[in-house]
Amino acid sequence: MPSADQVTGGVTRAxxxxxASLDALGRSKALDVVITPIERVVRALPLGRARDVLHxxxxxxxxxxxxVQVPIGAWLSxxxxxxxxxxxxxxxxxxxxxxxxxxxxxxxxxxxxxxxHDEQKRTGLVHAMSTAVxxxxxxxxxxxxxxxxxxxxxxLGMAGLCAAGAxxxxxxxxxxxxxxxxxxxEPVPHLLTDDWQTVGSVRDFPVGEAVRRQLGEVxxxxxxxxxxxxxxxxxxxxxxxxxxxxxxxxxxxxxxPWHGSVFRLVDGANVRGxxxxxxxxxxxxxxxxxxxxxxxxxxx
Numbered sequence: 001m002p003s004a005d006q007v008t009g010g011v012t013r014a015x016x017x018x019x020a021s022l023d024a025l026g027r028s029k030a031l032d033v034v035i036t037p038i039e040r041v042v043r044a045l046p047l048g049r050a051r052d053v054l055h056x057x058x059x060x061x062x063x064x065x066x067x068v069q070v071p072i073g074a075w076l077s078x079x080x081x082x083x084x085x086x087x088x089x090x091x092x093x094x095x096x097x098x099x100x101x102x103x104x105x106x107x108x109x110x111x112x113x114x115x116x117h118d119e120q121k122r123t124g125l126v127h128a129m130s131t132a133v134x135x136x137x138x139x140x141x142x143x144x145x146x147x148x149x150x151x152x153x154x155x156l157g158m159a160g161l162c163a164a165g166a167x168x169x170x171x172x173x174x175x176x177x178x179x180x181x182x183x184x185x186e187p188v189p190h191l192l193t194d195d196w197q198t199v200g201s202v203r204d205f206p207v208g209e210a211v212r213r214q215l216g217e218v219x220x221x222x223x224x225x226x227x228x229x230x231x232x233x234x235x236x237x238x239x240x241x242x243x244x245x246x247x248x249x250x251x252x253x254x255x256x257p258w259h260g261s262v263f264r265l266v267d268g269a270n271v272r273g274x275x276x277x278x279x280x281x282x283x284x285x286x287x288x289x290x291x292x293x294x295x296x297x298x299x300x
Contacts, residue, residue, distance in 0.1 A: 022173045025126060026119035035121050042114040054111045055273035062181045062276060064112055067105035068171075072164060074098035075138060079161055082154050092145045095138050095157060102135050112181070115259040115274040117240060120180045127174055130167030134160045183277035185238035191217045192299040202290040205230060210254060212245035215294070220282070221245045221254060222292075223265055231265040232282035232294050239275035 047054070056063035078094035081087035106128070113124040137160035145153035174180045192215065199213045205224040212235055213220045219235035221244045233254070235245050242258030249255075253271065255262050261275035268281035282294040 022123070022170070022177070026123050026178060028122055031122045031125055032118070035118075035125055038125075039114050039121070042110050045111075047111070051111055052273040054108045055115075056108070056276045057270065057273045060276055061183075062108070062112055064105060064108040065171075065175070065181070067101070067108050068168075070101035071098035071105060071135075072168065074101065075134075075157070075161055075164060078157060082157060088145065088150055091157075092142060092153070095142045095145070099135055099139050099142060102131070106131065112274065115239070116180050117178075120174060120178050123170060123174045123178060124180070127167050127170035130163050130170060134163035134167060136160075137163060183238045184236055184241045185234050185277060185279055188218055188234045188236075188280045189296060189299045192296050194295060194297070194299045196285060196293040196295045198291055198293050199232070200292050202230070202286060202292060205292070208249060210245045210247060210249050212243070219243075219245070220294070221279075223249055223254070225265075230284050230286065230292055232284055233263065233265065233268050234280040234282075237261055237263075237275060238270070238277040238279055239273075244279070 045051075052058075054063060056066075059066070074094040075098040078091040078098070081091040081094065109124075109128065109131075113121060113128070116124060137156050141153045141156035141160060144150075144156060175182070197215055199215060199220065199222060202224070205211050205222055207224050207226050209223070211222045211224075213222050221233045221235040222230060223232075224230045233244065235243060237244055237256040237258065239256065239259055239261050242256040242261075244254050244256055244263070247255045247257045249265070252266060253262050253264050255272075256275070259274050260272065261270060262272035263270050263275070263279045266281075268279035270276065270278050280296055282296050285293045285295070287293070
């Protein structure tokens with residue numbers, strides 16, 4: 001019989017192997033041949049403002065993780081009913097609900113996926129494939145149960161739950177280890193103090209141009225307006241850390257050069273996705289000598 005140390009060592013090695021495999025998945029360039037045409041199709045869909053809704057802009061965070069709770073919850077509940085006698089109809093109903101609810105969750109996932117880094121897209125593609133397998137298995141389970149083949153339906157349902165679980169693990173790896181979805185600008189207030197700090201002189205900032213300045217560990221976007229106002233935002237986009245100072249300034253907004261998120265300069269609010277969180281916006285003070293100082297309220 002293996003000792004406790006042997007068991008612990010075996011579990012540790014298995015975990016390390018799994019993690020190494022997941023990390024290698026993000027580096028697998030062989031997937032790019034599939035990713036490129038799918039990405040092109042998703043970006044070309046005429047979704048209009050619905051695209052921002054699918055990104056989760058009205059919520060302030062990605063919509064996809066919220067929507068997946070419905071199919072996962074329905075399928076898991078159906079598995080519980082499968083082991084309780086007399087609940088065939090309820091289990092089948094829940095499977096059908098899960099299959100239908102997977103559609104909007106998938107749409108939200110695809111529009112997020114199309115605006116991610118290459119490593120995230122590779123992991124996300126396999127995550128989507130696992131989910132598609134789960135949906136297919138559950139759809140067949142629903143059909144077979146309707147034909148009276150309950151035992152086969154249960155087997156298909158359990159297989160679908162395993163596929164959904166694998167997809168969920170990949171989704172967790174994508175969200176937390178590869179950081180697809182979290183607000184990249186959230187650390188900014190914790191890297192600064194709340195006192196006023198100099199970033200230059202008024203003459204250092206040409207009117208209407210995006211200028212990058214560094215404040216400690218935090219890069220800043222500085223824009224001087226025609227009326228003399230100077231507006232300052234954190235430079236790294238809250239979506240995937242794109243350099244806003246390399247973006248386009250127009251109509252009181254800045255557009256990220258990487259994925260097209262649009263932020264208002266006056267308050268940092270995000271008016272277009274895929275970003276769902278605003279940019280930290282700095283208070284600005286200009287003294288009689290033209291020295292520009294900034295301060296981030298609540299920093300420290």
